Amino acid sequence: MKVIRARYAGACYGVQRALSMANDVVARGEAACTLGPLIHNPQVVDDLAARGVSVACRVEDVADGDVMIIRSHGVTPQVRDAAASRGLAVLDATCPHVARAQKAAENLARQGCHVVVVGEAGHPEVEGLTAYACGAGGAVDVVAGPGELPDGLCDPVGVVVQTTQMQEQLDAVVEALRARGLSPVVKDTVCFATRQRQEAAAELAQTVDAMVIIGGRNSSNTTRLAEICAKACERSFHVEAADEIDPAWFRDCRTVGVTAGASTPEDQIQAIEDVLRAL
Ligand code: SF4
Numbered sequence: 001m002k003v004i005r006a007r008y009a010g011a012c013y014g015v016q017r018a019l020s021m022a023n024d025v026v027a028r029g030e031a032a033c034t035l036g037p038l039i040h041n042p043q044v045v046d047d048l049a050a051r052g053v054s055v056a057c058r059v060e061d062v063a064d065g066d067v068m069i070i071r072s073h074g075v076t077p078q079v080r081d082a083a084a085s086r087g088l089a090v091l092d093a094t095c096p097h098v099a100r101a102q103k104a105a106e107n108l109a110r111q112g113c114h115v116v117v118v119g120e121a122g123h124p125e126v127e128g129l130t131a132y133a134c135g136a137g138g139a140v141d142v143v144a145g146p147g148e149l150p151d152g153l154c155d156p157v158g159v160v161v162q163t164t165q166m167q168e169q170l171d172a173v174v175e176a177l178r179a180r181g182l183s184p185v186v187k188d189t190v191c192f193a194t195r196q197r198q199e200a201a202a203e204l205a206q207t208v209d210a211m212v213i214i215g216g217r218n219s220s221n222t223t224r225l226a227e228i229c230a231k232a233c234e235r236s237f238h239v240e241a242a243d244e245i246d247p248a249w250f251r252d253c254r255t256v257g258v259t260a261g262a263s264t265p266e267d268q269i270q271a272i273e274d275v276l277r278a279l
Contacts, residue, residue, distance in 0.1 A: 002255045003276045004208060006200040010269050012193035012262040014072040014095025015039050019265060021093045022069055026051045032067040039263035040219035043241060059083050067091050073124040074098045076131035097163050098125055101189035105129040108158030109138025113185060117142045118173050119162025126162050145169055146176035157184045163191040164221065193262055194221055201225050201259040205232035208257035210250055213238045214272055215261030222261030242271045247279050
């Protein structure tokens with residue numbers, strides 16, 4: 001059975017960077033914890049825990065003396081302040097693309113704009129963007145799409161977008177604002193890592209007999225990849241680890257495609273590809 005990996009698959013730049021920063025802390029023998037799970041990948045989180053990097057839900061839960069690692073989604077300025085007031089050492093693994101979006105939200109508010117954040121309410125990255133805009137004195141609304149835009153908006157309006165949103169969502173919101181006669185200032189902070197993985201998975205799923213999608217079941221971008229693959233390829237299987245692979249899934253298959261979410265490290269992909277090649 002031929003195993004073909006999607007053109008874009010697996011850990012994105014921001015996740016690789018955060019993992020490597022956490023691994024460096026372990027290598028230096030420093031006590032550390034991450035604020036929230038470092039990435040949506042249970043195996044990686046367990047592995048870090050086994051090497052002494054625990055997970056704290058709140059700054060108050062970080063043990064004295066631990067280095068507090070900020071994950072790629074970033075945090076609110078209030079969290080940074082809370083860590084500073086406790087005198088904690090902080091290792092900032094905020095993805096530079098997310099940091100750029102935070103800065104954009106802050107700048108829009110400073111310019112006096114009513115800030116519209118296009119994204120998923122409650123997501124840690126969106127909470128960060130909202131907090132940066134509020135901190136700069138802006139009024140903020142979070143919308144998943146044009147249907148959620150509040151009534152009564154007036155210029156100046158600024159738009160910023162959660163990095164993992166689809167470009168179409170941003171475009172639809174901007175279009176709806178323009179249709180109301182507004183002239184929004186748009187900061188396009190979409191990161192193309194997600195889109196590249198989705199397009200490459202869709203393309204590959206059309207050409208193979210089966211697809212394996214690798215990543216945490218709690219990872220929304222991996223789940224989305226699995227949905228995309230299932231539309232194009234009936235035999236699509238979402239797995240977290242190699243021991244979930246059932247040879248019966250691939251009966252009479254000549255080709256199997258492999259893709260993985262943006263929080264799936266390379267070693268997990270390779271382990272599963274090895275199992276598939278050995279079938
Ligand atoms: S998806 Fe993009 S913005 Fe998010 S962590 Fe990865 S590289 Fe950074």
